[in-house]
Amino acid sequence: MVSSVRNRTILTLFTSADAVQCHRVRMVLAAKGVVYDRVVVHPDKLPEDLHDLNPYGTLPTLVDRDLVLHDTAVICEYLDERYPHPPLMPIDPLSRARLRLAMVCIEHDWLPLIETIGQGGRKADTARKHLREQLLAARPLFKAAKFFLNPELSLADCLVVPVIWRLQALGVKLGREGKVITDYGERIFHSQGFARSLSDEERLMVE
CATH class of the missing domain: 3.40.30.10 (Glutaredoxin)
Structure with a gap:
C-alpha cells in the first residue's frame, strides 16, 4: 500500500x-x-x-x-x-506571528484539557472547569475581528472551531458569558466548508 x-x-x-x-x-x-x-x-x-x-x-x-x-x-x-487560494494567513508578518502564537497557546493550554476530559474520572471535572475558564478569558480574541483575531478565515479558525464544536460533547457550558464564542462558532458551523470537514462521528457530537 x-x-x-x-x-x-x-x-x-x-x-x-x-x-x-x-x-x-x-x-x-x-x-x-x-x-x-x-x-x-x-x-x-x-x-x-x-x-x-x-x-x-x-x-x-x-x-x-x-x-x-x-x-x-x-x-x-x-x-x-x-493551495494558495483562498489564503488562510494574513499578508503582514505581525498578524501572521500573532495567529501562530495564538495557535501554539491553544495547543499547549486547551488541547491537553480536552484530552483529560476524554479520559474521564475525577480529573475530567477539573479539566472542564479549567477549559471553560480559559475560553471565557479568551473572549477579547473573539471580539477583535469577524473571525479569530482576523477579518478573514485563517488557520487559527481551523484549530479553534473544532474545539468549539466539541464543547457540548465535552460537557463544557459557556452560558451567557460565552455568547460571543458560541455566536462565532455558529457562523462557521453553518458553512458548507465546515460540513465537508466533519466525520460521521463528529456530526453526532451536537444534537
Whole structure:
C-alpha cells in the first residue's frame, strides 16, 4: 500500500474520526476545496503501512506523492502554501506571528484539557472547569475581528472551531458569558466548508 499511496496524484490524509488535530487539517482542506482521499483509522490500531510512512505513528499524516508530513501545524502551513487560494494567513508578518502564537497557546493550554476530559474520572471535572475558564478569558480574541483575531478565515479558525464544536460533547457550558464564542462558532458551523470537514462521528457530537 505504501508505494501505491505515494504514486497517487491525489492527496491522502490518514485521520482519526474524532481528534481535534485531525479535524483541524480536514478544516483546512475543506476551506481550500481540495479533493483528497480520507483514510480513517483508529489511533490504537494503526495499520503497518502507516508506520512505514510515518515512523512516529501519529495522526494526522498527510501524503502528497513522495512527501509525507506528520506534524499538524506543518501540514496546515504546507496546505496553505501548496493551495494558495483562498489564503488562510494574513499578508503582514505581525498578524501572521500573532495567529501562530495564538495557535501554539491553544495547543499547549486547551488541547491537553480536552484530552483529560476524554479520559474521564475525577480529573475530567477539573479539566472542564479549567477549559471553560480559559475560553471565557479568551473572549477579547473573539471580539477583535469577524473571525479569530482576523477579518478573514485563517488557520487559527481551523484549530479553534473544532474545539468549539466539541464543547457540548465535552460537557463544557459557556452560558451567557460565552455568547460571543458560541455566536462565532455558529457562523462557521453553518458553512458548507465546515460540513465537508466533519466525520460521521463528529456530526453526532451536537444534537
